[in-house]
Amino acid sequence: MKLVKLSTLIFFTLLITTTNAQLKIDAEVRPRFEYRHGFKTLFPDDADPAAFVSQRTRLNAGYKTEKLNFYVSLQDVRVWGDVPQLNTADKNGFSVQQAWGEILFNPNISLKLGRQEISYDDQRIFGNVGWAQQARSHDAALIRYNKDSFKFDLGFAFNQGEESLTETTLTTPNTYKSIQYAWLHKDWENFSGSFLFLNNGLQYTDDTNSDNNETRYSQTVGTHLKYKTGKLGFTSNLYYQFGNDLGDNDLSAYLLGLEADYKLSEQWKILLGGELQSGNDNGAPANGDNEAFTPFYGTNHKFNGLMDYFYVGNHIGNVGLIDLYLKANVKFNQKSTLNVAAHNFMAAADLPGDESKQLGTEIDLVYSYNLQKNVNIKAGYSHLFASDGMEVLKNNFDGNTNNWGWIMVTIKPTLFTTNK
Template identity: 30%
Template sequence: MLTHRFGATACLLFVSAAPLFAQTVKVDDVEFTLSGEVRVRSELDARTSDAGTDHATLLRTRLGALARPSEQVGVFIQLSDSRVFGEEANTLADATADRLDVHQAWLAWTPQPNLTLTVGRQELAFADERLVGPVDWTNVSRAFDGARLNLRAAGWTLAGFAMSLDEQAALLATGLNPRVNADSTASDRSLFGLWAATDHFDLFALGDMNATDGPDRSDIDRYTFGGRARTQLGNVALQATGAYQVGDQTQTGIPRQDLEAYMASAAANYLLTGSLRGQIGVQADVLSGDESPLDDTFGGFNTLYATNHKFYGFMDLFLDLPRQTGDLGLVDVMFRAMIRPDVWTVKADVHHFSLAEENLAGDKAIGVELDLTASRTLAGGLGIQAGYSLFSPSDAAKVSPIGLGEDTLHWA
């Protein structure tokens, strides 16, 4: 799946424009579509207690080319450079480009109008990206190496995929001894799954094999099953998502543990009409935690390869779950409002965070986060976004395992 991004985007406290293009040309009957992006984001970061405010400006530049030698075949290559202003200390001699990468490189074959096979390095995004997404907010974003098969039939879209995440015995370059591979006993890490979707329902089954989670958990075989439902009743949009995880893992000092964890989410939004346009709503997310860390069952729900920035606050205090809550889970009750006066889109989110399981002090309340954003299009291909976030900690946030400290935190 290809998403074209044309133009320049400026986020938060910085505005930038660059001449970009989107052009389709034909060369010897091969159709080429070029795409590009320049994104500049300037941040003020005061998310650490007892520390000063840090400022940094991030730049992401992308250039992509899609070639279609026939109606059935597509080839896409996308280069991406991600950097921070000032990271090259010598303005003349340093040209290392540490994060210049082939972000995507895939071949797509469509033998039938309802069937497409895509092989190579590619972004994956399913449903609202609660479990698998590219995390486009980051300066790099996520891509996978593997194959994906898409089938459309009877109102359903079915995606089956298999991705290699950590190859332990990579084939050697020509001229080297390939028998060295036989010495490798480590298992490859992989992600595979099936995702079926209609206009109102999703069903999914995912397998995350030979995963690791920090220095003390390894050989994780994790299977996630679930679904999502959504509908609209008049001006009220409703959505619910549920998932259950099973499997097993090895943890330092503990016999091999079984995995039994769950995630549940429900949201209701009232759609506003008239001059303002927009919506107001409420959402509740529950990620299970591990009640007894020394027993033979682990209950912390892992959000896999999700775009967590969309769900658990724009300050990104809870990206690595369940690790960042000490495996105690997370409960997030969010109130949301969005209006579109004239050319602006203005949003306000309020999150109330708490642990799903009590910490050692018997506390659950983590704190409240406020996220404010405003965005608009300035011209064709040029947009701007500004934002401010604040986190007020409660008792569970101030101490281990969360350890955010006593201070009110800020980010813009």
């Protein structure tokens, strides 16, 4: 039996080598310890802080030929101790994170089908949410055109909870029914620009009358622009949303973001920026109008503070946000870096009770060290100084300290490759 397996492996390896195909198999183990005392929301009285270790384990295989790309990523996500020792089965943390094939019709045009990460630009609207142990992927079809400095993608997805003989009402929670989007990108010498159009369909279900079940669509349109000259760079995001939200309110919302970065030296880089996401007065749509912007499928953890008080499973349809920030990136040597960020948060719309729009200030520190080629260690600490407006927003007036600390080890070896 062992001889058969060995012969199969040798044959497969020779086949890949002789057909000019490329095969790469790699893995990832990423445990992360977290201490939470006011993460995502203000810490209440009479509660103990949370502490745990979560872990992501992945096995990835990529196969490339002249006419085909193929990729599979299997992952297990768990919390240390979530099942007893000597248990006969794990919790359901095992999943297929990606499984796609890309047909290359010619050097410029391809069709990518299957479960895949969709990520564009700075990941403001579409991102892989890599910080989350499970990450984000989509079951989608993607038509791609790529020539020289121009890229054009058309994406389509249509979701169902299961096979059926009648009806197409989606019952899967926390996902969209259907999306269609177009993304265009062009690079010039010192400037690059992207344009995105997203038609986002959410399933509305009427529990009393199934005849009223329908898909309600909103549209997001906007640009991501970058300019770089010498040591100075500028980045902007401009997006507008219209159409209808899930509650059938008329949607009219926007996001405006601008960031400037300057490289002081080979070791120091500073960034100054601000972002405005529109919101609703008193935190809810009124008179059939919704003015709150939603950054649908972006990597929201990387924006608006690392403590995830905004737009990470929360703050949707609320008072919006004004985020003014100053960041510094310090490169000590080839192995270690330190990122420091200070955010000042304000509501973009009126809070209930004529409260001040000031929400608070957050400080984020992240240190990264490359222990060796395939091993990285990161550690972070964040502290939120909440204002009265944040207490109103989160309905917590206990006045406790809010902080969060974590340390993460990422081990990513390449197990096998035919790449030269």
